[in-house]
Amino acid sequence: MRFSVLVCSLVGVASAAPTFPDFNLKSILNPDNTLEALSDYFNTLATRVQLAKVLADPPTCDVSKAKIPTAPEPLPSPSEGLTVSHVFVGRGTQNYTCGEDPSEAPKAAGALAQLFDVGCIAALYPDLLERLPSMAVRFNSTELGASPLTSTGIHYFTDATTPYFDLGGEEVHCKKTDDTAAPSTAAVGQKGEKAVAWLKLDAVPGDSSRIREVYRVDTAGGSPPATCEGMGKTFEVQYATSYWFFDGDEVDKDSE
Numbered sequence: 001m002r003f004s005v006l007v008c009s010l011v012g013v014a015s016a017a018p019t020f021p022d023f024n025l026k027s028i029l030n031p032d033n034t035l036e037a038l039s040d041y042f043n044t045l046a047t048r049v050q051l052a053k054v055l056a057d058p059p060t061c062d063v064s065k066a067k068i069p070t071a072p073e074p075l076p077s078p079s080e081g082l083t084v085s086h087v088f089v090g091r092g093t094q095n096y097t098c099g100e101d102p103s104e105a106p107k108a109a110g111a112l113a114q115l116f117d118v119g120c121i122a123a124l125y126p127d128l129l130e131r132l133p134s135m136a137v138r139f140n141s142t143e144l145g146a147s148p149l150t151s152t153g154i155h156y157f158t159d160a161t162t163p164y165f166d167l168g169g170e171e172v173h174c175k176k177t178d179d180t181a182a183p184s185t186a187a188v189g190q191k192g193e194k195a196v197a198w199l200k201l202d203a204v205p206g207d208s209s210r211i212r213e214v215y216r217v218d219t220a221g222g223s224p225p226a227t228c229e230g231m232g233k234t235f236e237v238q239y240a241t242s243y244w245f246f247d248g249d250e251v252d253k254d255s256e
Contacts, residue, residue, distance in 0.1 A: 061120040063087060068244050069130065069217050073180045075200045078213055078246045085211065085247035086167055087122035087129070088115040090155055091136045091144055093236035094196060098228035106224040106231065110157030115167065115243070116149045122242075133220040133240035134187030155243070163201060165214065165243070172209040172245075174201035182219050189221025193237050196222035215244040 064083045092113025096106035121129045136144050143151070152168040163174045178200040186195035199216040203209060222239025225231065 059124055061123050063119040063123050066122040068215060071180050071198050072183055075178050075180050075198060082212055082246040082248050086245040087119045088243045089118050089132050090115055090243050091240045094222040094239050095236050096224045097234050098231050102229045103227050106228055113155045114151035115153030115155055116144045117152050130218055133218050137189055137220040137238055137240040170209060172211040173204045173207050174214055175204050177202045187220035189238050193221045194223040195219040196239060210247045211245050212248040213246040216241050218242040
């Protein structure tokens with residue numbers, strides 16, 4: 001995405017009168033949190049638009065220079081020799097199942113999310129990217145809330161333990177290798193659900209993609225209730241997050 005296109009998109013959001021995705025403030029557990037998240041996002045957006053308008057020499061969008069956020073209890077750093085190749089915001093659902101005993105905790109059953117390319121935002125406006133998931137999770141839509149970005153990829157699980165990402169031209173199958181709790185300040189979901197953990201994923205042995213590692217950070221919502229009381233056999237929890245993809249010069253040796 002060229003910088004000029006990005007600026008036009010930002011200006012369009014700030015100045016146009018788009019038809020926003022549906023969200024019902026009355027159905028949200030804490031409307032004050034929702035209004036605060038939206039206000040924070042749009043105020044940051046407006047600031048960035050104004051700065052972009054007055055820059056004599058617009059900065060170059062170089063995704064490889066983007067800096068991934070860190071949690072209070074940080075995840076392991078990307079492996080030596082890897083560089084950021086893509087950054088996407090994911091918007092969708094974390095999926096869960098329940099058995100016959102309502103006192104048991106729900107079991108994770110994968111996820112389904114649309115992916116939105118935000119590489120230039122990550123490189124040029126990291127403070128805006130940080131606010132995107134908390135804004136997007138407020139809307140009753142798998143679109144990216146009050147944003148002009150359109151989905152260019154998809155994320156789901158091919159089995160119980162294999163997250164899969166199709167970035168619209170590049171794809172990778174992964175396995176979870178580490179996790180850490182989301183910060184205490186992380187955005188909750190529409191009904192007050194806590195933010196799901198931040199994750200580090202590695203490409204599975206034999207995967208032919210240049211993508212070697214994936215990070216899930218800046219999560220918003222997605223966590224299940226403590227027990228299955230009142231829940232169906234299957235249910236979904238709305239979430240949003242940022243996914244960071246790191247490439248290497250060589251694919252996994254097991255794929256050769």
